Amino acid sequence: MKTAILASLIASAAAFAPAQEGSRASVAVQESQADLEALAGKLNPVVKYYDPLRLSSWNLWEAGDAETIGFLRHAEIKHGRVAMFAFVGYCVQSNFHWPWPMKLDGTPFPSTDLSPPEQWAALPIESKHQIITFIGFLEVYSELASSLSTTEGQAHYMKGGKPGAFPAFGAAIPHPVPFNLFDPFGFSSGKSEEAKAAGLVKEINNGRLAMLGLFGFLTEQTIPGSVPLLTGIVKPYEGALIAGKDFTFF
Numbered sequence: 001m002k003t004a005i006l007a008s009l010i011a012s013a014a015a016f017a018p019a020q021e022g023s024r025a026s027v028a029v030q031e032s033q034a035d036l037e038a039l040a041g042k043l044n045p046v047v048k049y050y051d052p053l054r055l056s057s058w059n060l061w062e063a064g065d066a067e068t069i070g071f072l073r074h075a076e077i078k079h080g081r082v083a084m085f086a087f088v089g090y091c092v093q094s095n096f097h098w099p100w101p102m103k104l105d106g107t108p109f110p111s112t113d114l115s116p117p118e119q120w121a122a123l124p125i126e127s128k129h130q131i132i133t134f135i136g137f138l139e140v141y142s143e144l145a146s147s148l149s150t151t152e153g154q155a156h157y158m159k160g161g162k163p164g165a166f167p168a169f170g171a172a173i174p175h176p177v178p179f180n181l182f183d184p185f186g187f188s189s190g191k192s193e194e195a196k197a198a199g200l201v202k203e204i205n206n207g208r209l210a211m212l213g214l215f216g217f218l219t220e221q222t223i224p225g226s227v228p229l230l231t232g233i234v235k236p237y238e239g240a241l242i243a244g245k246d247f248t249f250f
Contacts, residue, residue: 031069033057042201067158074157077164077200080207087210090116090217094235102127115221115235138181142166164200 036056040049060068093116102109110119145167146156155161166182220227221237
């Protein structure tokens with residue numbers, strides 16, 4: 001929670017690498033422009049399809065439009081999830097202090113008197129490295145496991161697989177791992193495909209809202225008064241997000 005705001009601002013290079021040709025057979029129908037427009041109508045019946053930069057036709061890595069759409073869909077779902085964690089983390093770390101020590105020597109977590117970016121700056125460099133390493137592991141594992149033909153029969157998200165799906169650890173690790181990050185409590189295991197599709201629409205909309213909310217926090221912090229609803233609620237921050245020394249990893 002203490003670093004969720006940072007996680008929302010990190011775009012991992014491993015997740016942006018194009019899928020390898022022939023790594024596995026596709027088991028799903030790849031999405032088209034028409035599929036995007038149909039989904040957009042469900043997500044927002046008022047705005048509907050909105051792509052002013054025409055990202056869906058950029059033909060990323062010259063992989064084709066279907067692969068580009070798969071990549072963009074996966075990226076949005078993933079970053080929406082990170083933003084939801086970050087939004088909740090921002091609220092929690094602004095108001096609550098963990099009662100146990102952060103380090104074995106008794107060093108406590110940063111005080112809630114500090115804003116979330118300042119709390120990140122106050123973390124020991126070892127803690128920052130642990131967090132970044134763990135995020136990197138999740139990204140690399142998801143890409144490598146998605147390239148294995150034995151992973152639950154699920155194709156890579158750029159090859160017709162489900163955007164947003166995270167492979168189970170037991171699919172690529174030769175040892176049973178009970179915790180499945182994609183559906184840890186089995187809430188979706190018994191649902192119909194229609195219910196899952198409706199849930200995905202809600203998840204995408206919630207992720208978009210969380211991204212807007214998080215940027216509202218950051219904007220009000222750095223430019224007081226820019227978001228009137230948050231004036232006096234969000235602690236001011238005079239540092240430079242990302243570029244400043246507060247966000248250094250080394």
